[in-house]
Amino acid sequence: MENVDLNLLTALDVLLEEASVTGAARRLGLSTSAMSRTLTRLRFVTGDPLLVRAGRHLVPTPYAMDIREHVHILTRDVQAVLRPQHRELDLKTLDRTFVLRANEGFLNVASAPLVTSILKEAPRVRLQFAPKPDKDALPLREGRIDLEIGVRGASAPEIRSRLMFRDTFIGVARIGHSLFADGDISVARYAACQHVAASRRGTFWGPVDDALEQLGYQRNVSVVVPGFPDTLEIVRHSDLITHVPRSCLAALSKETPGISDLKLFPLPVQTSEIAISAMWHPRLDADPAHRWLRDIVQSICKQVFAC
Structure with a gap:
């Protein structure tokens, strides 16, 4: 449909x-002449006179009578679609499934408090946690x-x-690792x-x-595993060492099996901070339920990662 x-x-x-041309012009904030021109256009588009003079008044044609209710419904529906909505979000009745993607380290720490908080506020919401094999935005x-x-x-810049x-x-x-035997850990010993x-x-x-290469060093990586929790288990039972994001340790306590066998130490090289973000497509930016989800995820992150 062109030029609609x-x-x-x-x-x-x-x-x-x-x-009435005058009455319609008053309601739409137009001049009477502008409203008259609009009626002329409507007559041309529809191929029907629509309103014809009967004495001092205008009366609808049979076609106009026939379409009047349909036009009113269409106008109301178009306005509902094109005008911004400001509906109140009712979390108690929100019935929706959210799919979240995060790595194993984040889920180990944050999934339990996140699920508890979400279901407490919105008991009919369903959560599906998807694996995160890569950073593909598709x-x-x-x-x-x-x-x-x-x-x-x-x-994906958008x-x-x-x-x-x-x-x-x-x-x-x-x-008891030999790395801790001689005080401060040098880059060479690390x-x-x-x-x-x-x-x-x-x-x-x-x-x-x-970071090591910039200082002229290269480490010997003997084993590669998919996730950081796997590295901790290997380190606990061997002379291999590792590094993990500090957030991975947030879920561990003194009562965690094997945690007493491990010792933490600052890396002897400088690495950039890791910025952990929540990401979503712009189509969901203004969605009230999605905004609530983003807010509650950020609130949980502040609690469990002390940030």
Whole structure:
């Protein structure tokens, strides 16, 4: 449909209701001459006179009588679609499924308090946690993921994001490791150890290796595993050392099995902070339920990651 002017629909609705060019002009804030020109256009578009003179008044044609109710319904529906809505969000009756994507480390720490808070406020909401094998933005674009938590990639500039917290790497080795024998941990002694690294892509190189290379060192990565919790288990039972985001340790307590076998230490090299963000597609930006979800995720992150 080319050159369709939806303003004509509103004008037709008012004209048929008022049966008066002057009355319709007053309601729409137009001059009488402008309203008269609009009626001329409507007559041309519809091929019908619509309103004809009967003495000093205008009366609708049979066609106008026939379409009057239909035009009114259409006008109301168009206005409902094109005007912004300000409906109150009723969390008690909100019936919706949200799909969240996050890595294992985040879920280990934040999933339990997040689920508890969401279901307390919105008991009919359903949550589905999806695996995060990469930073591909396609699931967000296609609507298969509602909210993603992690490090923002550079491949999808239209994706919206909000910083949740900042993370840093911390070194981990077993209690009694020779690395702790001689006081402060030097870069040379750190690089000389055997390392276990976590990488979803299975790579042996990461930010720590970049930092070491700038100082003229290279570490020996003997093992690569998919997730940071796996590195801790290997470190606990071997002489390998590792580094993990400090957030991975937030869920661990003194009562966690095996935690007393591990010792944390600051890395002897500087690495950039890790910015953990919530990401979503712009189509959900103004959605009240999605805004509530983003707010509650940020609130939980502030609680469990002390940020």
